[in-house]
Amino acid sequence: MNSLKGQCxxxxxxxxxxxxxxxxxxxxxxxxxxxxxxxxxxxxxxxDEIVSLSGELKSYEMKSDNGNIISSEFCPNCGNPVLKKSSGYPGLLFFHAATLENPESFKPQRVFWASSSQPWDFVDPSLEVKQKA
Ligand SMILES: [Zn+2]
Ligand SMILES: [Zn+2]
Structure with missing residues (x-):
């Protein structure tokens, strides 16, 4: 089985x-x-049960556009956002892909909230696009 490592x-x-x-x-x-x-x-x-994490994360809570409470967890030393939690998906961690040691292993499948995209932000047109979450 693969193991994914990363850091802030x-x-x-x-x-x-x-x-x-x-x-x-x-x-x-x-x-x-x-x-x-x-x-x-x-x-x-x-x-979260397959994740081992060391070091301290600080969290900032906010409400997402679909009403979930999102907790953005970041390193208090460098400020780097590492992961997110969502009240709508208990037990799951949403990691920011570029924190990976080998970020080239990240293979996005979908684009969410395309309805809020910026005119200068282009993504792979072959991905499945959702206008919202
Ligand atoms: Zn850090
Ligand atoms: Zn988002």
Whole structure:
């Protein structure tokens, strides 16, 4: 079985995932734009029981456009967003793909919230597009 390793920008937070992502996607919602400072987030979803994480994460809670409480978890030292949790998907962690040691292994399947996309943000046209989540 594959193991995925990653860390925050400064390395204070490290993680290892024993298993495969359940879903990999890009999200063009406004919150993901703000969190990443770019046109979309790139995320993969794994159950929290296959994740071992070391280091401290700080969280910022907000309400998503579809009413879930989203917790954005970031390294308090370097500020790098590492993962998110959603009240709508208990037990799942949404990792930011570029925190991976080998981010080229990330294979997005879907684009969410294309209805909020920016005119300068282009994504792979072969991906399945959802206007909302
Ligand atoms: Zn850090
Ligand atoms: Zn989003």
């Amino acid at each position: 920008l400064c390395g204070s937070v490290q993680y290892e995932i024993k298993g495969e992502p359940q879903l990999s996607f890009l999200c063009q919602c406004r919150q993901c734009q703000r969190i990443t400072g770019a046109g979309h987030s790139a995320e993969f979803v794994v159950p």
